[in-house]
Amino acid sequence: MYSEIVMDHFANPRNVGEIQNPDGLGQVGNPACGDMMAFYIKVDDNKLSDIKYKTFGCVAAIAVSSIVSEMANGKSLDEAKQISKKAAAEALGGLPKEKMHCSNLGAEALVKAIEDYESKN
């Protein structure tokens, strides 16, 4: 069973959307496998000033995207890169064993977006 926190983030995902002309864009997953995430970031003074994402995936994938966006917002790029899948899962009150792999995706997509920004700056 999903935790109440998961269900809340799934029902009311925070920061969902796109950023026009983002400073960084990170995309992971593959629709053919049932999950895909795109993270959009704005960077200001080496900090994440805005985060948005779009997610195609299961309940866990959507909740993970949402929690990662919340956890990263306002953080420095280096801090944000440290957000582990474990931390995301914990912040969600845990995830079912077979869904742990989804918790990977959120952090991965965010890191990719930051790397995208770094590669261009």
Place this chain on the structure above:
Amino acid sequence: MYSEIVMDHFANPRNVGEIQNPDGLGQVGNPACGDMMAFYIKVDDNKLSDIKYKTFGCVAAIAVSSIVSEMANGKSLDEAKQISKKAAAEALGGLPKEKMHCSNLGAEALVKAIEDYESKN
């Protein structure tokens, strides 16, 4: 399930017992197989004037002994020899399929007793 007639003959077997100095004695079955019957007869004017038996065996075996003794009583030896296992089973209101073989024994033991009498006379 056993018929009511079977249960009645089992609970109140007719003609059970032994005859001292019988005119004929027929024994079939084997205790090691779980069934054995001994039929004792008295013959008068070529007719069965008395029948007794002892039976070691299941409910069906006891009921068959009882009904065969009733069916044969007073009959001529030839008539008595004609009593078939089918007739005995029918007179009992039927027997469960796996118990049909017990119905053999009664008629067989009676025939053996008659043959014993005939061989001595």
Place this chain on the structure above:
Amino acid sequence: MNKIFLDHASATPVKKDVLDEMLPFFSRDFENPSTVYDRGMEIKDRIEQERARVANLVNAKEGEIIFTSSGAEANNLAVKGAALARPKKGKHIIVSAIEHHSVLNSARFLERQGYETSFLNVDKYGLVDLNRLEDLIRPETVLVSVMHANNEIGTIEPIREISEITKQKDVLLHTDAVASLGNIEVDVENLGVDLLTISSPSIGGPKGVGALYFKNNMRLMPLIHGGIQEKGRRGGTENVPGIVGLGKAAEIAKKELFQKEKNLTQLRDRLINGVLDNIDKVRLTGHPELRLPGHASFCVEAIEGEALIFMLSASGIYTNTGSACASKALKTSPVLIAVGTPEDVAQGSVVFTFDTSNTQQEIDYVVETLPIVSARLREMSPIWNAA
């Protein structure tokens, strides 16, 4: 909020009449049917009456029904039992590509024991390829297994035509009727099958019981070896309350079939038309006409099934994605792949299965709600803009 239950293929509440008949067999008439004394034998007799009720539902003879613990067990017993009892005939079996796991994995088990399996392909509607079947059958083929109707896409297979082929080629035919039974006519004589799988929970009976029709006392290797229960064909103390429940459910299913078929077909068509008319980029899966009356299944593009199911359940609509079993296997539905659905589209599978307790109002609410929920998920989907 009212709950609208549209996942009857996975489970159905046990009917009150069914439970009432079962209840005495837990604590009052609890004796073991294998015992010799009167009370045990009465229960044995009751089991035989239930066997007759179940046989009657599929137009079989009483002696042609074995009770099992589930549809899955019946499928295992049919496939393994028929094959393992005939090693001399050969070691080849044929199963359709869209069978339930319990058939597919039984075939895989046989492969480990030296058997060979051929998979019979299906077209885009899920119908098996009859010409291909003729080609696949060899002298050493023991068994063909094709389900009567598919639980995931609702397609009804041409079992009668298949049985004409298998009879002519002298091969046994098994059909899994778990999805069809109680929804359309299931008549073993008309279908011409040798083995047919029955599940209790899918016809309003209790979980923990199922049955297998096997024609004319045909030879079967038991799956559960044991004592004399089920004439030596299945060991274990009989699930007496379960068997009584299945018997009663079978009786009710038989009585209600005609009306149910009619009602559910109306609901189904209302839902299918409503969904196709109101949502963009949604496809009906399975056959448009040759499908179960109470079965409507779709793929909604650019969204994922589990998320859809959860959003629907938050709106009080309980439904399923893929098969009840596949849903947690985290794999794209093999059935949808077999009918040629692109993998990304197959993720958005949603399956509605009805019962007579469902109403037109409920269907209308679904037709209203599904577009809203789909739009919400698409709004956050990175592949929806692309579409």
Place this chain on the structure above:
Amino acid sequence: MNKIFLDHASATPVKKDVLDEMLPFFSRDFENPSTVYDRGMEIKDRIEQERARVANLVNAKEGEIIFTSSGAEANNLAVKGAALARPKKGKHIIVSAIEHHSVLNSARFLERQGYETSFLNVDKYGLVDLNRLEDLIRPETVLVSVMHANNEIGTIEPIREISEITKQKDVLLHTDAVASLGNIEVDVENLGVDLLTISSPSIGGPKGVGALYFKNNMRLMPLIHGGIQEKGRRGGTENVPGIVGLGKAAEIAKKELFQKEKNLTQLRDRLINGVLDNIDKVRLTGHPELRLPGHASFCVEAIEGEALIFMLSASGIYTNTGSACASKALKTSPVLIAVGTPEDVAQGSVVFTFDTSNTQQEIDYVVETLPIVSARLREMSPIWNAA
């Protein structure tokens, strides 16, 4: 006339507390535990709670319990499942000569698949021969199966001593605890077994459910192949009410064990002494001390078991002859033959098994009645005079 039920080994009424916990799962909480939505997942969670209750009864970990449909299925899964999953280790198994049909016939099935079975003999009390066991074990031996207690003669086997041997020789050990569970302590750690069979109806749970303890996630070839249920180890929709009933029955059994063991031992000894004192030519079968607390079994010479059972039931006493299964097989009990009972004597087998619902008064009535009934049957027995 009051009914005195002394055949608890074959069936026991489902306890009220057990049925009460089961009832909601028929019609209200009916959802399929494999479904993804909340209501299905809640039921899945409940199954896991029940798994913990059952594990607790035998001192196992929660993940070491698989639910089945019966003790017989668990025995089949243990014997076939352990052997078929280890073809490389070898194709030899050892089973005791007094195992239940479901073990013996599973061994016979394996023989058809190229395995070899050795039968471990027992002494006149039914105890297996430990020295012989050492001799029988070979490098290619996969499994030893010896029941914890025998249902027909009540003897408790030295499983702990056996497990010392099997551990040292690196062979798996299975024990069928259907007869012992709920009557004496059953602790998988103390016993040192790898597999242990549990049946629901014999501990006051419902029919149609059982369980297998399997140590540490050991490899097992499924018996019922299917979907993801029971982590892929047993297919088929779970018998949810049955599993809940077994869980509750396990909880009660654990709580009541100590007191039950004490009470039943008293009743048992009262019956054994009463019968041996009051009837001529009657023998106790099984071990005089190392026997189940609620189990008294005899052979009454010169009479046949079925007739005895029927006469007793006419006096309101319900009991059994041989095993519930053997009783209609029309064969002399293999267990009684294995302990060296002469065939004619074995015919007069009668088995009394108690529960805490039985009273001293009931036992006294049996002690009074059995001699009368025996005398009546002996009076008409052609072999009694000879005795």
